[in-house]
Amino acid sequence: MLPFSRVTIIGIGLIGSSVARAVRATMPSVRLTGYDADAGVRETADRLELFDDVTDTPGASVTDADLVILCVPVGAMGAAGAAIADDLPADAIVSDVGSCKAEVVRALAEALPGAIVIPAHPVAGTENSGPEAGFATLFKHRWCIVTPPEGAAPFAVERVCEFWRRLGSDVETMAPDHHDRVLAITSHLPHLIAYTIVGTASDMEEVTQSEVIKYSAGGFRDFTRIAASDPTMWRDVFLSNREAVLDMLQRFSEDLSALQRAIRWGKGDELFDLFTRTRAVRRSIIDQGQDDPAPDFGRTRE
Amino acid sequence: MLPFSRVTIIGIGLIGSSVARAVRATMPSVRLTGYDADAGVRETADRLELFDDVTDTPGASVTDADLVILCVPVGAMGAAGAAIADDLPADAIVSDVGSCKAEVVRALAEALPGAIVIPAHPVAGTENSGPEAGFATLFKHRWCIVTPPEGAAPFAVERVCEFWRRLGSDVETMAPDHHDRVLAITSHLPHLIAYTIVGTASDMEEVTQSEVIKYSAGGFRDFTRIAASDPTMWRDVFLSNREAVLDMLQRFSEDLSALQRAIRWGKGDELFDLFTRTRAVRRSIIDQGQDDPAPDFGRTRE
Numbered sequence: 001m002l003p004f005s006r007v008t009i010i011g012i013g014l015i016g017s018s019v020a021r022a023v024r025a026t027m028p029s030v031r032l033t034g035y036d037a038d039a040g041v042r043e044t045a046d047r048l049e050l051f052d053d054v055t056d057t058p059g060a061s062v063t064d065a066d067l068v069i070l071c072v073p074v075g076a077m078g079a080a081g082a083a084i085a086d087d088l089p090a091d092a093i094v095s096d097v098g099s100c101k102a103e104v105v106r107a108l109a110e111a112l113p114g115a116i117v118i119p120a121h122p123v124a125g126t127e128n129s130g131p132e133a134g135f136a137t138l139f140k141h142r143w144c145i146v147t148p149p150e151g152a153a154p155f156a157v158e159r160v161c162e163f164w165r166r167l168g169s170d171v172e173t174m175a176p177d178h179h180d181r182v183l184a185i186t187s188h189l190p191h192l193i194a195y196t197i198v199g200t201a202s203d204m205e206e207v208t209q210s211e212v213i214k215y216s217a218g219g220f221r222d223f224t225r226i227a228a229s230d231p232t233m234w235r236d237v238f239l240s241n242r243e244a245v246l247d248m249l250q251r252f253s254e255d256l257s258a259l260q261r262a263i264r265w266g267k268g269d270e271l272f273d274l275f276t277r278t279r280a281v282r283r284s285i286i287d288q289g290q291d292d293p294a295p296d297f298g299r300t301r302e
Numbered sequence: 303m304l305p306f307s308r309v310t311i312i313g314i315g316l317i318g319s320s321v322a323r324a325v326r327a328t329m330p331s332v333r334l335t336g337y338d339a340d341a342g343v344r345e346t347a348d349r350l351e352l353f354d355d356v357t358d359t360p361g362a363s364v365t366d367a368d369l370v371i372l373c374v375p376v377g378a379m380g381a382a383g384a385a386i387a388d389d390l391p392a393d394a395i396v397s398d399v400g401s402c403k404a405e406v407v408r409a410l411a412e413a414l415p416g417a418i419v420i421p422a423h424p425v426a427g428t429e430n431s432g433p434e435a436g437f438a439t440l441f442k443h444r445w446c447i448v449t450p451p452e453g454a455a456p457f458a459v460e461r462v463c464e465f466w467r468r469l470g471s472d473v474e475t476m477a478p479d480h481h482d483r484v485l486a487i488t489s490h491l492p493h494l495i496a497y498t499i500v501g502t503a504s505d506m507e508e509v510t511q512s513e514v515i516k517y518s519a520g521g522f523r524d525f526t527r528i529a530a531s532d533p534t535m536w537r538d539v540f541l542s543n544r545e546a547v548l549d550m551l552q553r554f555s556e557d558l559s560a561l562q563r564a565i566r567w568g569k570g571d572e573l574f575d576l577f578t579r580t581r582a583v584r585r586s587i588i589d590q591g592q593d594d595p596a597p598d599f600g601r602t603r604e
Contacts, residue, residue: 125598181508185514196557198584200550212583213586215488218427219492220489222525226524228581231573234573246566251502271533271536275533277504278529278530290516296427297527
C-alpha cells in the first residue's frame with residue numbers, strides 16, 4: 001500500500017528533481033507529474049525523463065494529484081500555492097520542502113484556504129543547483145522533519161511521514177516554530193557565517209584573491225562549499241526565518257567576542273578548553289552516522 | 303641527487319608521521335630518525351616502523367642529521383630548538399611545519415643562534431591527530447610555503463624547497479610576515495569561526511544537543527570537522543599569530559554586522575549579491591584543484 005499514487009512536483013531544482021528520482025527508484029508505480037516556472041528547466045526535465053508528464057501550467061500539473069510537493073524557494077511558496085488553488089483536488093495533500101516552516105505554514109494557509117497542508121523539510125542537499133544536480137539517494141539516512149500545522153489530521157500527517165520513509169529518510173515531527181529554531185542553529189547560521197567569511201576573504205587588499213584560492217586547503221575551502229549554495233533559496237531563508245536567525249547570530253557574536261578577548265589577553269586555557277569541547281561534538285556526529293568519519297571528509301588521497 | 307640523506311623528525315603526530323611516511327615512499331634511501339617527547343608516541347612510532355631509529359632524547363636524534371624538521375605545536379618550537387642546540391651539527395638545516403612563521407623564526411633564532419634555520423609550512427592536514435593518523439600522500443598536490451628569514455643562504459632555501467617537491471608538494475617562498483597574514487584569512491580565521499559556532503550550538507537551551515547532532519547535515523557538520531582539529535596546536539596558532547588573527551576577525555565582524563543589518567531590514571538584494579559572489583569563489587577553488595568538485599564533498603551516496 002503506497003501512501004500516494006499520483007505525485008506532483010512543482011519546482012524542479014536540486015531537491016524537486018531528487019524527489020522525482022527517489023520516487024521513481026522506490027515507488028515505480030506512482031504517476032509523477034512535474035512543473036517549473038522556467039521553460040528551460042521544463043525542457044531539461046523532459047529530456048532527463050524525470051516525470052511521466054511535465055505540464056505547461058501549474059494548474060494542469062495538479063488536477064489529478066493526491067500529493068503536491070512545492071519545491072520552490074520559501075519566498076515563492078505563497079505564489080506557488082496561489083497558482084494551483086483553482087485546480088487543486090479537495091482531497092489532495094499539499095506539502096513542501098522549504099528550510100523554514102512557520103512562514104511557509106502562514107503563506108500556504110493564506111494562499112490555499114481549506115486545503116490540507118502538511119509541510120515538511122528534508123534536511124539534505126548539496127552545493128549544486130538545478131534539475132541535473134539531483135540524485136535518487138539524496139534523502140537516504142537523512143532526517144526529514146514534518147511540521148503539521150495545529151489541528152492537522154493525524155492520518156494526513158502519517159501519509160506524508162510514510163512518503164518520506166519510502167524515500168529512505170528518518171522522519172520526525174515537530175512544531176513549525178521549534179523547527180525554525182533548531183534549523184537556525186544547525187543550518188541557517190552556519191550558512192550565514194560561511195557566506196560572510198568567503199565575502200571577507202574576497203575583499204582583502206594585501207592578500208590577493210589568488211593567494212586565498214591557492215591556500216584554501218588550510219580550512220577556508222570547507223566554508224566555500226556551503227557558501228556556494230543557491231543564492232535565491234538562501235536569501236529567502238534568512239528573510240523568512242529572520243527572528244530566529246538574528247537571535248542565533250547574537251549568541252554567536254557574543255561567543256566570538258569572548259574568544260577574541262581570550263586571544264588578545266593570551267588566555268590559552270580558555271581556548272584549549274573550548275577546542276577540546278568542540279572535538280567531542282564532532283565525535284557524536286560521526287557516532288550517529290550524520291557524517292563521514294574519513295579524514296578530511298574523505299577527499300581523494302590518490 | 304637527493305636534497306638530504308639523513309632526516310630527523312621531532313614530534314611524531316599527524317604531520318611528523320606523514321612526513322616520515324612520505325620520505326619513505328619518495329626517497330627510500332634517506333636515513334630517518336624520529337623523536338617525540340611522549341614515550342607512548344615513541345613506542346607507537348617503533349611499532350609502525352616509521353623510522354630507522356627512534357631515539358630516547360632529542361639530542362641523540364640530531365647528532366648525524368643534515369635536515370631536522372620540528373613537527374611540534376608552534377608554542378613548543380623554542381623549547382624543541384633549545385633541546386637540540388648542543389647536539390646539532392653545524393651544517394645541518396633546521397626546518398619546521400608550523401602554521402605561523404614570524405613567531406617561529408623569532409623563537410628558533412633565539413634558541414639556535416648561528417644555526418641554519420629555514421622554516422616551512424605544508425598547507426595540509428586532517429581533523430585527526432597522532433602518529434597513526436598520518437599518511438604518505440598528505441602533501442601531494444598541496445602547497446608548501448617556505449619562509450626564509452632575511453639573509454638566508456639561497457642554496458639552503460632551495461634544498462628545503464626541493465625536499466617538499468619530492469614529497470609531492472607545490473612550493474612557494476614568502477616572507478614570514480606575509481605568510482602569517484595569508485594564513486590568518488585562509489586558515490586561522492576559518493578555524494576560529496568553526497570552533498566558535500560549534501561552541502555556540504553546544505550551549506543552546508531550548509534546542510537540545512541531540513537535536514543539534516541529529517540535524518547537523520543542514521550545514522553545521524561541515525564546521526565540526528575543522529573544529530575537531532588538535533586543541534594544543536590551535537591554541538598555539540592563535541596566540542602566536544595574534545595580531546593578524548585579531549585584524550582578520552575585526553574585518554569579519556564588520557561584514558557580519560552588515561549582513562545582520564540586511565536581514566533585519568529585509569534587504570534581499572544585498573544578500574543575493576553577496577551569495578552570488580561567494581559562489582564564484584568556490585568555482586575558482588575547484589578549477590585550481592584545491593578541492594574536490596564532487597557534490598557534498600563526495601560524501602558516500604551508497
